[in-house]
Amino acid sequence: MKISLKDIRGVSSLEGKVVLLRLDLNVPINEGNIVDDFRIKASMPTIKYLQERKAKILILSHIGDKGVESLSPVADYLGVKILPLKFDQDLSKDIRSIPDGQLAMLENLRQDSREVSNEYSFAEDLARLGDIYVNDAFSVSHRNHASIVSLPKILPSYAGLLIQSEVDNLSKVFEPEHPFLFILGGAKIETKIALVRKFTDIADRIFIGGALANTVFKKKGYEVGVSLVDDGNINLDFILNDDKFILPSDVTVSGLSGNIVKKADQVSPGDNILDIGPESLGELKRVVDSARFILWNGPMGNFEKGFRNMTEDLAIYVSKTKAKTVVGGGDTIASIQSLSIMDKFTFVSSGGGAMLDFLANGTLPGIQALNDKKED
Numbered sequence: 001m002k003i004s005l006k007d008i009r010g011v012s013s014l015e016g017k018v019v020l021l022r023l024d025l026n027v028p029i030n031e032g033n034i035v036d037d038f039r040i041k042a043s044m045p046t047i048k049y050l051q052e053r054k055a056k057i058l059i060l061s062h063i064g065d066k067g068v069e070s071l072s073p074v075a076d077y078l079g080v081k082i083l084p085l086k087f088d089q090d091l092s093k094d095i096r097s098i099p100d101g102q103l104a105m106l107e108n109l110r111q112d113s114r115e116v117s118n119e120y121s122f123a124e125d126l127a128r129l130g131d132i133y134v135n136d137a138f139s140v141s142h143r144n145h146a147s148i149v150s151l152p153k154i155l156p157s158y159a160g161l162l163i164q165s166e167v168d169n170l171s172k173v174f175e176p177e178h179p180f181l182f183i184l185g186g187a188k189i190e191t192k193i194a195l196v197r198k199f200t201d202i203a204d205r206i207f208i209g210g211a212l213a214n215t216v217f218k219k220k221g222y223e224v225g226v227s228l229v230d231d232g233n234i235n236l237d238f239i240l241n242d243d244k245f246i247l248p249s250d251v252t253v254s255g256l257s258g259n260i261v262k263k264a265d266q267v268s269p270g271d272n273i274l275d276i277g278p279e280s281l282g283e284l285k286r287v288v289d290s291a292r293f294i295l296w297n298g299p300m301g302n303f304e305k306g307f308r309n310m311t312e313d314l315a316i317y318v319s320k321t322k323a324k325t326v327v328g329g330g331d332t333i334a335s336i337q338s339l340s341i342m343d344k345f346t347f348v349s350s351g352g353g354a355m356l357d358f359l360a361n362g363t364l365p366g367i368q369a370l371n372d373k374k375e376d
């Protein structure tokens with residue numbers, strides 16, 4: 001299964017055209033400084049491509065989710081470190097006056113509430129500013145927001161280079177080399193259950209760690225103490241009855257005697273399972289050794305509370321295998337960021353929720369929408 005995209009590289013002349021370029025420049029900012037420029041770097045190939053072809057580029061992005069944050073630090077960063085840039089909040093200003101090959105950027109789209117509520121009038125206001133729409137905001141393309149799904153109803157619309165690369169690389173997961181190992185961790189099983197169901201058919205082995213494992217332990221009737229579990233009424237019998245699934249055999253708990261490792265079925269009522277244990281990690285590594293394709297989403301433990309050893313050890317191990325490795329998820333990336341091994345995986349997705357939705361459904365609303373414009 002491979003979806004075909006309308007590629008911006010198929011457009012013959014972009015010179016002098018105003019391109020509305022939707023990016024995800026929602027980078028973490030601390031006291032006005034950009035903490036991590038991963039998303040800015042990931043957006044550069046399309047910016048460069050459009051510049052070389054002498055388009056006038058108007059960047060559209062959001063930052064934060066309260067609708068009050070400013071993209072001004074990002075504009076400064078782009079302007080100083082990368083490219084001269086005009087930063088403006090005024091939709092009525094004429095972008096056509098900027099020279100070919102130059103950039104401008106609008107203020108945080110979410111400052112206008114019509115972006116998130118997906119009001120067509122906002123898409124129309126944006127569309128008036130340009131000739132062509134390019135979506136390169138993969139990590140926002142699972143959202144039904146005006147700049148993602150409505151704008152492409154109005155303008156000729158294309159996918160940017162990052163979206164192309166995400167779709168190409170993530171689609172490989174649907175026709176993987178075997179043995180295919182899917183490693184799943186993190187929390188909130190209801191956001192991942194569709195993925196688990198889908199990959200029960202595709203993967204050869206599925207390891208479940210993180211807080212997801214707690215929920216499965218509980219369904220199995222194990223004591224899980226005060227651990228984080230999802231109590232929703234999700235039927236997990238298909239996991240319990242299939243030996244394709246691997247659960248941690250031991251866990252790291254925080255309890256009355258401090259942090260200790262216990263067998264998964266010997267947890268006490270006062271214990272909090274916060275990580276997998278070393279035996280489980282060893283077992284998982286053996287499966288990694290024999291895999292030819294590995295998809296990994298979700299940390300093995302509560303890394304924010306310092307339970308990061310197993311996740312980091314696993315990340316380094318996976319990064320060194322000969323297997324093809326695809327890794328993604330907002331917290332997954334955050335948990336292994338400091339290891340500087342991102343370039344050692346075959347592919348690291350820029351999407352969190354977008355990656356999960358793409359893997360579960362094979363496409364995203366923002367990708368589908370690129371085909372929405374009625375030809376006139």
Ligand code: ADP
Binds near residue numbers: 186187304305333352
């Ligand atoms: P991603 O964003 O990579 O898809 P998730 O959002 O699903 O990952 O999950 C990440 C969260 O899961 C982190 O906040 C982490 O602390 C939490 N987590 C993982 N294992 C545990 C655990 N055993 N107990 C509590 N929280 C956990």
Ligand code: MG
Binds near residue numbers: 329331
């Ligand atoms: Mg997350």
